[in-house]
Amino acid sequence: MRIAVVNNFFPPRVGGSAHLAESLAREFVARGHEVVVLTAAYRDAPAEEEVGGYRVHRLPAFGMPKLGLSIDFDITFASRPSNVRRVFRVLDDFRPDVIHQHGQFLDLSWISGAYARRRNVPVLLSVHTRLESTAWFYSLFFRFLDRFLVRPVLRRYRPRYVIMDEMAAAYCQRRYGASEGEFDHIPVAVDPRELSARPPIDVRERHDLRAAPLIVSLGHVIPLRNRLSLVKAMPAVLEKHPKAKVLVVGQVYYDRFLKLAEKLGVRDAFVTTGPVHRGEVPAYLAEADVVAHDLQGIGCGTASLEAMAVGKATVCAVRETNFPWVELRDWDNALLVRPDDADDLAATLTRLLDDPAERERIAARQRDVVLADFTLDVVTDKHLAVFDLMTAPTPAGTR
DSSP: OEEEEEOSOOTTSOSHHHHHHHHHHHHHHHTTOEEEEEEEOOTTOOSEEEETTEEEEEEOOEEOOOOOOTTOSSOEEOOSHHHHHHHHHHHHHHOOSEEEEEOTTSHHHHHHHHHHHHHTOOEEEEOOOOOOOSSHHHHHHHHHHIIIIIHHHHHHHOOEEEEOSHHHHHHHHHHHOOOGGGEEEOOOOBOHHHHTOOOSOOHHHHTTOTTOOEEEEESOBBTTBOOHHHHHHHHHHHHHOTTOEEEEEBOBSOOHHHHHHHHHTOGGGEEEOBSOOGGGHHHHHHTOSEEEOOOSSSOOOHHHHHHHHTTOEEEEOOOTTSSTTSOOOBTTTBEEOOTTOHHHHHHHHHHHHHOHHHHHHHHHHHHHHHHHHOBHHHHHHHHHHHHHHHHSOOOTTOO
């Protein structure tokens, strides 16, 4: 099968969807399929290269100015007539059987969607990020964009949707008029093989953490992952564990949490690393007593699942029904808190730091959940099964 992978984000750019697109491309090739990748230019990465048995085409792009939006971090766009022609030329040369897009509001998805409509190629669209914001103005603006721009574009080429959790399903039904019959429930993938390769880095020495109880918070800080509830929880946590530290691993694009920490007198408890090479992430996870990243009720993302995969107690603000194919049970195989609830979060963090045995018991069960349903092998199998169905012969006159 010939599979075109399309994502504005792709390594060396870091991020969840970039890493997943790369991992799936690599696995598709390992299973004997042909792959081409279309992505946006990023820094000094070559415009074209052969890597991992597939070819990557990076198209000239421009960056979005930093405006304080909830998706305001290192986004590039490639919409220009020359790129449209290049996308059509690359795909015509490759002759894809199926196109796998990442990101419903990114312009390479729209350009490749136009190609798919003209050439009658089936499209599978992975929805990684919902256009939502905590600010009312941007929330209204994003709803407007979804209704009058994204939805009409998607209707033209009619993709199937990869749905990663219950919130994504509700979002796609509400914003894009998609139905359950257009959904394929496939989770985000983690690769335990990568996570087990711990580099020889002394994280505690690097960040002067000594033997402090350590809460690790993975991922870039943006308004939709703002760490504010974590800051508000820390005064109560520090009453019981005065030496506890919070290590924020990732780029700080939105620093309101640091200003709040200063105001609440807990700034010394927070250590920020800035961007960290992906290969170093296992070293940071290894030092964590607790991981707390997804705290605003927007889902349980890759970073949280990776922490679970290596057996770290991981707190998330999702419901027990978040993954329709998995039964989550609070304080059994999951650690669930109410979104943006500092008191609930403080009680959970304190209890976990108080009782290492309970922490390890729950972490082991979280790990079992991830290894059963979220590994890269399982997720690759599910994608390929969907591709087989999408490319199977259909009666004349149907799509």
